[in-house]
Amino acid sequence: MALATKKYIETHQDRFLDELMDFLRIPSVSTSKEYATEVHKAAAFVKQKLSEAGADKAMLIDTQGYPLVYAEKTVDASLPTVLVYGHYDVQPADPYELWETPPFEPVVRENKIYARGASDDKGQVYLHIKALETMLATQQLPCNIKFLIEGEEESGSEGLTRFLENQKNVALLQSDAVLVSDTTLLSLEQPSLTIGLRGIIYLEIEVTGPNRDLHSGVYGGAVGNPINILCQMIAALQDEHHRITIPGFYDRVAVLPEQDRQALAKIPFVLSDYQNALGIKAVAGEHGYSTLERTGIRPALDINGIWGGHVGEGGKTVLPSKAHAKLSMRLVPHQEAREIVTQFTKYFTALAPKGITVEIRVVHGNSNAVVVNADSVALQAAIKAFEEVWARTPLLTKDGGSIPIISQFKEVLDRDIVLMGFGLDSDAIHSPNEHFGVANFFKGIDTVIAFYKYFTSLHA
Ligand code: BES
Ligand code: MN
Ligand code: MN
Numbered sequence: 324m325a326l327a328t329k330k331y332i333e334t335h336q337d338r339f340l341d342e343l344m345d346f347l348r349i350p351s352v353s354t355s356k357e358y359a360t361e362v363h364k365a366a367a368f369v370k371q372k373l374s375e376a377g378a379d380k381a382m383l384i385d386t387q388g389y390p391l392v393y394a395e396k397t398v399d400a401s402l403p404t405v406l407v408y409g410h411y412d413v414q415p416a417d418p419y420e421l422w423e424t425p426p427f428e429p430v431v432r433e434n435k436i437y438a439r440g441a442s443d444d445k446g447q448v449y450l451h452i453k454a455l456e457t458m459l460a461t462q463q464l465p466c467n468i469k470f471l472i473e474g475e476e477e478s479g480s481e482g483l484t485r486f487l488e489n490q491k492n493v494a495l496l497q498s499d500a501v502l503v504s505d506t507t508l509l510s511l512e513q514p515s516l517t518i519g520l521r522g523i524i525y526l527e528i529e530v531t532g533p534n535r536d537l538h539s540g541v542y543g544g545a546v547g548n549p550i551n552i553l554c555q556m557i558a559a560l561q562d563e564h565h566r567i568t569i570p571g572f573y574d575r576v577a578v579l580p581e582q583d584r585q586a587l588a589k590i591p592f593v594l595s596d597y598q599n600a601l602g603i604k605a606v607a608g609e610h611g612y613s614t615l616e617r618t619g620i621r622p623a624l625d626i627n628g629i630w631g632g633h634v635g636e637g638g639k640t641v642l643p644s645k646a647h648a649k650l651s652m653r654l655v656p657h658q659e660a661r662e663i664v665t666q667f668t669k670y671f672t673a674l675a676p677k678g679i680t681v682e683i684r685v686v687h688g689n690s691n692a693v694v695v696n697a698d699s700v701a702l703q704a705a706i707k708a709f710e711e712v713w714a715r716t717p718l719l720t721k722d723g724g725s726i727p728i729i730s731q732f733k734e735v736l737d738r739d740i741v742l743m744g745f746g747l748d749s750d751a752i753h754s755p756n757e758h759f760g761v762a763n764f765f766k767g768i769d770t771v772i773a774f775y776k777y778f779t780s781l782h783a
Contacts, residue, residue, distance in 0.1 A: 324711075324769060327461040332453075332768060339768075340436070340761065342372065343449045346411075347429040347438035353389060353412035353478040362474050365411040366390045369448070369472050376456035378470070386482025389474030393495070396455065397467045403782040404467040405775065406498035408732070409448035409505055410476030413440035414753045421755035435758040442750035446759035447504035448472055450745065450767040458772060465779040469498055473728070476505075479525075479687050480728045487728075487735045499782060500701035501732055502774065504767065506722050506744025511762060513591060514713045516705055517742035518695040519619060519721035522654035522730060524664055525627075525687040528553070528671070530646045531680045536632075537642040547679055549646035550631045556674040556681075557648065560624055564610040567624050567652075569670045575657040579620055587615050590718055600749065619721030623653040649686075653723060656692045664688045690727035699739035700781045707781075708743075708773035712766060743774065 332339075351365035352358040366383055369392045374381035378394035389412065397404075416426035416439040424430050429438035436446065451470070458464035473483045486492050506517040532549040533542075562568055592615055598604065608617040617623070631646035633639035652667070654660060668683050675681045695702065697719060709717040722742075729740060745767035751757045 331457050331461050339453045344429040346445050350427045351412050352415050353475050362389050369411050372452050376452050377459035388482035392472040394470040402466045403499040406469045406501045407451050408503045409472050410444045412474045412477050414477050434761045437758045441759035442746040443752035444505045450764050454768045454771040465775050501740045506742045507746040507748050514709045514717040515720045516717045517722045518719045520693040522691040523725035524652040526650045527684040528648045529682040536644050539640040539642040542642050548642050553646040569666050571666045577657050618723035622655050654692050660689050660691050691730040693729045696739050701739040701741045704777035704781050705741045707777040708770050711773045712769045
């Protein structure tokens, strides 16, 4: 890295972190209306920081949901353009009592920044903004950059999805590669680049039996209990080998070539460490697959929440009228989210006994898995950037999480994607005590800067 660049970052490192802390103080939870003002504040913050960093243009673009932050810096139209995507919204922070320090009062402990969104995705978005500032301040920006930072990633990217339906907007986002830092790498010792993400389907289910809550003594045993029934229906979705029983569910799942399984087997993974970190004595999943295969290349079905009847203090003998669940499915390459929503609906409805009604609301229904082109110039540039900054060749991994808009980017923008995440699996994203390593933040800046350099020279 150029000496001037290094010096600039060193000189300004405390300010970089202070600004990130300001960003983290804004509770931009996009999943509940209650925080709407704060989500807008976070958008304004990102716009402001992009313009202070030196973008030519930085603006908010209204959508039917939360605004998109768009910015660009054009160096020379003949040079390549990189589009940076990320999100300024965060997940809810509850349960609050499990946080050692409050989720929206960021602190640095043991060289990690603790706050909701520290790793997912504010810390990772912010390192891109500081990389831009650094490159502009030191005259090192080798190519053109566009930023697109959305505020609804954690709640379905509705606004951005609609935005992409307009060809004019697609033209605005024209670029030579899309760069995203919203995933994890293996460790500070062994970096990695993500070449696969799972798709996601998210459903809310409501099962209704009797027209009102009933006394469970007067009616129990004689009237179908929606909670009992919902549990049975959910249990029927997987067999004893943890295979999903929805007819047709696996039809399009690609049989993994042996060389891909071998590549996955080379990723450092210690089962006992994994179990200890989670406080579990055994893992569970589809028979015949390793843990990394289960999260990387096999689909999954999980209940994310289930409720109904009496859940307050004390006992109330009730046979409830309704039962509810939230359910997610993770999809792998070639599975079609829309098709699976249909298959699920048909099968699940048929599982209900007579007299029980089932309602299914599709929260996310069109996010397919993402496969990154490992041969692209962009990925080669990313590999070189890691080699330079981390002094190690990054391994290529498949992550189990989802970034719903990426599969749409692939279709609509038709550009190579680089998933250059700087988080760690242990960052506790979506959990209490989320954190992001200070080292991850600064190495992220260095790596991003190196990426632009290699991408520009390889692209020529
Ligand atoms: N950044 C994550 C996705 C992620 C995390 C990918 C770690 C790879 C490694 C993203 O913000 C996320 O949480 N996505 C949600 C999508 C959902 C809310 C529609 C997910 O995966 O559950
Ligand atoms: Mn994220
Ligand atoms: Mn997330």
